[in-house]
Amino acid sequence: MSWLLAFVGFAALIVLHELGHFLAAKAVGMRVERFSLFFGPLVLKRRWGETEYGVGVIPLGGYVRITGMDPREELPADVAPRAYYRQAPWRRIVVIAAGPTMNVLIAFVLLFAIYLGHGKAVATNTVEQIERGSPAAQVLRLGDRVLAVDGVRDGPETLRAQLARHTCPGGARKDGCEAARPAVLTVQRDGRELVVRARPRWSAQDGRPLLGFAFGARLAGVSAGRAASLSVSRMWILGRDTVGAVVRIFYSSKARKEVSGVVGSYEVARESFEFDTVQAIFVIAVISLSLAIINLFPFVPLDGGHIFWALAEKVRGRPIPFEVIERAGALGFVLIILLFAVGLTNDIGRLRGEGFGLR
Numbered sequence: 001m002s003w004l005l006a007f008v009g010f011a012a013l014i015v016l017h018e019l020g021h022f023l024a025a026k027a028v029g030m031r032v033e034r035f036s037l038f039f040g041p042l043v044l045k046r047r048w049g050e051t052e053y054g055v056g057v058i059p060l061g062g063y064v065r066i067t068g069m070d071p072r073e074e075l076p077a078d079v080a081p082r083a084y085y086r087q088a089p090w091r092r093i094v095v096i097a098a099g100p101t102m103n104v105l106i107a108f109v110l111l112f113a114i115y116l117g118h119g120k121a122v123a124t125n126t127v128e129q130i131e132r133g134s135p136a137a138q139v140l141r142l143g144d145r146v147l148a149v150d151g152v153r154d155g156p157e158t159l160r161a162q163l164a165r166h167t168c169p170g171g172a173r174k175d176g177c178e179a180a181r182p183a184v185l186t187v188q189r190d191g192r193e194l195v196v197r198a199r200p201r202w203s204a205q206d207g208r209p210l211l212g213f214a215f216g217a218r219l220a221g222v223s224a225g226r227a228a229s230l231s232v233s234r235m236w237i238l239g240r241d242t243v244g245a246v247v248r249i250f251y252s253s254k255a256r257k258e259v260s261g262v263v264g265s266y267e268v269a270r271e272s273f274e275f276d277t278v279q280a281i282f283v284i285a286v287i288s289l290s291l292a293i294i295n296l297f298p299f300v301p302l303d304g305g306h307i308f309w310a311l312a313e314k315v316r317g318r319p320i321p322f323e324v325i326e327r328a329g330a331l332g333f334v335l336i337i338l339l340f341a342v343g344l345t346n347d348i349g350r351l352r353g354e355g356f357g358l359r
Contacts, residue, residue, distance in 0.1 A: 007059075009284045011037065013106065013291065014062040020102030021064040021095055028091040031067040031082040038062055066095070071322050085319075089310040096306045103292035107238075108231050110285035115227035118278055119219040123156040126216040127187075134212020135178075139196035141189065146215075148186040156215045164208045166200045175204035183211065235289055242293045249339070299332025300325060 015037055025032050031050060036042065038056035045054035056062075068075060068083020075083055084092060127144045130136050140146075147153060149162040166179035182197040200209035222230065272280035298308035305328075313320050 005280070009280075010287075011059075013103065013284070013288050014038075016102050016106055017099045017291065017295075018062045018064050020098035020100075021066075024095040024098035025064065025066050028087065028094060029082055030084060030087060030091070030095060031079060032064060033067055034063075034065040036063050036065070071319070089314040092310045093307050096303045096310070099303055100292035100295045103288045103295070104235070107235055107285045107289035107292070110281050110288070111231035111234055112227050114278060114281060114285075115222055115230045116224060119221045120226075120230060121217040122220045123215045123217050125156060125159070127213050128216030129214040131212035134210075135198040135201060136211040136213035139185070139198045140187065140211075140213055143189075145188040146185055147188055147193065150184050151186075153186075163200055163211060166209050168202050168209075173202055173204070175202060177202045179209055238286055238289055239293055242290050246294065246297070299335060300329035301333065302336065305329065305332055 018035060018037075022032055022035050033050070034052045034054065036054045036056055038059045039061055040056040040058040042054035043057050045052055047053070066084045067073075067079055068085050071085040073083075080086060084095075125146050127136075127140050127142055127146065130140055130142060146159060149159045150165075152158060152162045163183055166181065166183050168174065168177040169180045178199040178201055182199045185196050185198065187194050187196060198211055200211050202208075203210045272283045295302050296304040296307070298304045300306060300309070309320055309325050309328075
């Protein structure tokens, strides 16, 4: 069942992305010749009006074919006025941007549904994890409720901040060095309050002193407005991280090893459906947002490339020679193929090796 659910999820992202292009093209008066789910020869097809709808044999995407995407194409006189390159730049931008916009909208709707239906994870004062060999392992137990640190009583963030005040002797920041003085923790265990002491250790990775334990969390319900706000905030963070990851690919071998392609994204979605439906919906939202962002990079044949050249035409005041667009598009095509190859290679390695880290 997980294979089918993941396939349906991916197919929905493709169909809705292309539906965005399709509806926008119809809205501004362009002529749409074909709406296809997947690539290659059509195994199913039917014509309604001037548009042919079909399903291809290669399940790697989809497309909307609009008349006149090549300005050198000879068109009948009754069709030519509705061709893509006969339209004003703003109309072309609207049509091309509609696909990524649909993916952004999908991501928002899915995240909104998660927050509204399941709430937001809120940290509690209960100890949920303890790192083996850490200072916390000597004095805390799973299920303990940390009431105060050095007499300061409040929520997890305040308690973490108080622990961070315990610096190494002389203010040193050497990884693993112990704090000059121990932290005094008041904990509730089996209905009794206890006072324990432990010296935090500086963590170079986290950039602060740690005792080596993690607080638990609970789900708290949120209003529709709060759910919308949380969704936008999460999308901003995910979008920023996606752009940063793509940029790092060009100069970091470590970043290149972390890239996933279509196969990896599909497998992560499939495993998520086996593990937890909410997590699977979150994964689909992340994939949808990532598709939107990557599609907006200014390289033809990506949507962002078409938008870039339409804007360039608007600024220039006259059409850009199509030969220039083609030459630039060749570079963009090479970059896309390289990115696809890196992602596919990594995905194959993960399938053969350690997997995708969901279990």
